[in-house]
Amino acid sequence: MQTTCPYCNSILVRTDVDLKKVGQVSDYPEDASPIQIGTEGIFENQAFVVIGRIAYEWENGGWNEWHIVYNAGGNGWLSDAQLEYAVTKQIPWVDSLNGQLAAGTMVDVGGKLYTASTITMANYRAVEGELPFEFWDKTVCQFVDLRGHDGSFLTIDYTEHPPLLFSGRMTTFEELRLKNYRIFDGWQP
Amino acid sequence: MTPRSRPLPKAKAISCPNCGGTVELRGLGTSLHAACVQCLSILDVSHPSVKIVQNFENAQRRTPKIPLGTRGKLKGKTYEVLGFQTRAIYVEGTEYTWDEYTLFNPYHGFRYLSEYAGHWTDIEPMPSLPYSSGAGSTEVHLREGSGTPLTFKLFQTAVARTVFVMGEFPWRVHVGDEATARDYTAPPLSLSEEVTGNEVTWSRGRYLDGKQLWQAFQLKGSPPAPQGIYFNEPNPYASPKSLWAITAFFTLALIVLMIFTWIMSRNERAYHGSFTFASGAGEPSFVTPSFELKGKEDNVQVELKTDLNNDWAYFDFALINEDTGVAYNFGKEVSYHYGRDSDGSWTEGDNSDSVRIGGIPGGRYYLRVEPEMERSASGLSQYALPKNIHYELNLIRGKAVVWPFFLVMPFLWIPPIFSSIRRFGFEAKRWAESDPAGAGAYSSSSSEDDDD
Numbered sequence: 001m002q003t004t005c006p007y008c009n010s011i012l013v014r015t016d017v018d019l020k021k022v023g024q025v026s027d028y029p030e031d032a033s034p035i036q037i038g039t040e041g042i043f044e045n046q047a048f049v050v051i052g053r054i055a056y057e058w059e060n061g062g063w064n065e066w067h068i069v070y071n072a073g074g075n076g077w078l079s080d081a082q083l084e085y086a087v088t089k090q091i092p093w094v095d096s097l098n099g100q101l102a103a104g105t106m107v108d109v110g111g112k113l114y115t116a117s118t119i120t121m122a123n124y125r126a127v128e129g130e131l132p133f134e135f136w137d138k139t140v141c142q143f144v145d146l147r148g149h150d151g152s153f154l155t156i157d158y159t160e161h162p163p164l165l166f167s168g169r170m171t172t173f174e175e176l177r178l179k180n181y182r183i184f185d186g187w188q189p
Numbered sequence: 190m191t192p193r194s195r196p197l198p199k200a201k202a203i204s205c206p207n208c209g210g211t212v213e214l215r216g217l218g219t220s221l222h223a224a225c226v227q228c229l230s231i232l233d234v235s236h237p238s239v240k241i242v243q244n245f246e247n248a249q250r251r252t253p254k255i256p257l258g259t260r261g262k263l264k265g266k267t268y269e270v271l272g273f274q275t276r277a278i279y280v281e282g283t284e285y286t287w288d289e290y291t292l293f294n295p296y297h298g299f300r301y302l303s304e305y306a307g308h309w310t311d312i313e314p315m316p317s318l319p320y321s322s323g324a325g326s327t328e329v330h331l332r333e334g335s336g337t338p339l340t341f342k343l344f345q346t347a348v349a350r351t352v353f354v355m356g357e358f359p360w361r362v363h364v365g366d367e368a369t370a371r372d373y374t375a376p377p378l379s380l381s382e383e384v385t386g387n388e389v390t391w392s393r394g395r396y397l398d399g400k401q402l403w404q405a406f407q408l409k410g411s412p413p414a415p416q417g418i419y420f421n422e423p424n425p426y427a428s429p430k431s432l433w434a435i436t437a438f439f440t441l442a443l444i445v446l447m448i449f450t451w452i453m454s455r456n457e458r459a460y461h462g463s464f465t466f467a468s469g470a471g472e473p474s475f476v477t478p479s480f481e482l483k484g485k486e487d488n489v490q491v492e493l494k495t496d497l498n499n500d501w502a503y504f505d506f507a508l509i510n511e512d513t514g515v516a517y518n519f520g521k522e523v524s525y526h527y528g529r530d531s532d533g534s535w536t537e538g539d540n541s542d543s544v545r546i547g548g549i550p551g552g553r554y555y556l557r558v559e560p561e562m563e564r565s566a567s568g569l570s571q572y573a574l575p576k577n578i579h580y581e582l583n584l585i586r587g588k589a590v591v592w593p594f595f596l597v598m599p600f601l602w603i604p605p606i607f608s609s610i611r612r613f614g615f616e617a618k619r620w621a622e623s624d625p626a627g628a629g630a631y632s633s634s635s636s637e638d639d640d641d
């Protein structure tokens with residue numbers, strides 16, 4: 001378990017009871033996500049709360065993976081890529097995704113067809129709050145996003161072997177019925 | 190000590206590193222590139238150190254119809270205009286341009302407006318990818334929610350080139366950017382696929398009435414009048430399907446009514462007689478024996494069968510009620526001619542004919558008949574001889590009258606036929622502009638080379 005100290009921004013890794021300082025979060029560049037730690041929402045009738053995030057940046061902008069914990073137990077990710085939202089959770093690696101995926105490649109994952117839509121070489125920009133794994137010193141990592149024909153969504157994180165696979169679907173700000181989000185000057189949701 | 194807070198992004202202004210003018214940044218940190226409104230330089234604003242990406246000398250300036258910074262409501266949400274770009278395609282050597290507006294809401298994200306010749310489309314990113322039924326198919330299907338998938342037809346394939354940029358964009362826009370764009374339509378909806386390098390982006394659109402848009406953004410004046418028919422413009426003529434259904438129903442009802450009329454008609458012979466008429470031989474008029482006309486009010490049809498041969502005869506009738514003396518007068522000319530001329534043989538008229546009168550009450554009647562003929566069949570009147578014709582009279586009570594049904598039926602069919610012609614005429618005009626394979630676009634690039 002890893003967490004960021006809200007006072008000094010140190011990243012702490014909690015392995016059982018030991019806390020070990022492993023690194024410091026760089027100052028955030030301005031970021032536009034309306035979501036923050038403590039934001040609550042409902043996805044498929046499951047209430048959740050946001051407890052952490054990883055911010056990434058790549059050539060074509062930044063995005064956030066917000067770590068969410070469901071009230072009923074279990075965790076997942078709420079991703080916000082230029083205000084397009086998706087909710088996913090990690091699933092075991094699927095062998096049909098082995099090999100190089102190019103944009104436009106179609107893959108059958110558990111009987112459902114997905115098309116690779118974006119290949120991203122991303123940098124970690126920042127972490128915040130509680131994350132379900134230890135922070136590790138990765139600077140560049142490759143992601144592939146895949147989209148289905150019914151709103152379903154897959155993300156592959158190639159920083160581990162086998163890669164990490166997250167499955168879920170696209171959603172909208174309204175659908176999540178969010179509470180305790182950030183309020184921007186002159187804007188109401 | 191308090192937790193470090195995330196700085197809340199705000200709309201701000203920077204000065205253009207090229208011209209020193211003010212560049213407004215309204216995207217709350219979502220914009221990657223912004224084009225200076227004064228000098229049109231494209232700036233990288235994704236990092237605090239703003240860099241010039243492109244600058245232009247003597248760029249042709251275009252004015253957005255909806256000014257940057259304008260806010261309006263679409264789908265119940267407020268959006269602000271952040272960016273404006275003009276894009277162009279080249280078809281058979283001609284440049285066609287349209288404008289696109291980037292709209293922003295810090296919670297709901299981005300949507301876009303496009304305008305071509307007064308036709309507006311409201312465009313948004315889509316959560317699902319459409320799928321095609323097979324390789325080479327010119328249709329794609331989109332499933333959203335649990336409903337039946339919508340089918341979109343490929344309208345146009347073209348290479349779209351960005352020719353003018355102003356304001357902010359959530360991607361790294363450049364003048365000269367090119368994308369292969371495929372537009373699909375299911376009016377008023379549309380799908381667009383844009384392929385650039387190794388990225389494929391789909392978006393969905395809905396035709397938007399200019400007046401509605403002007404109201405939604407509270408713009409002054411009136412929107413430009415739409416020219417021609419746009420690829421996702423809804424057909425203003427309603428589908429004639431329901432009209433055809435109604436017509437089919439009434440046609441069937443009419444047929445049933447006709448059969449009913451036929452069955453319910455009395456249609457019986459009340460009198461029959463055979464006569465000979467000799468023209469110019471004494472008093473021509475005579476009366477028949479009396480006969481019974483059954484029922485209440487009904488029609489009476491007198492059928493005449495003659496042996497007229499290149500001749501005519503006129504029959505004057507009076508149907509007289511034996512009890513009341515009320516007479517119903519009517520007449521009929523029977524004429525039958527034939528011959529042969531330079532065009533071949535011809536005939537005109539018939540030696541059998543009939544006449545019908547309606548509203549005759551039941552009772553006992555007799556018929557007064559007065560035939561009339563020219564004395565001669567030829568023009569040689571002074572040598573004309575009296576001549577004889579033979580004829581039969583048949584009097585039918587309650588003749589089934591079905592011709593009005595056949596007369597009415599075509600009129601019944603006019604509205605759906607007219608409606609279908611209008612609707613399909615509109616579709617024909619729409620699809621006349623279609624270029625699914627992008628053939629025009631490709632031939633243009635080669636012809637441009639020829640011009641150089």
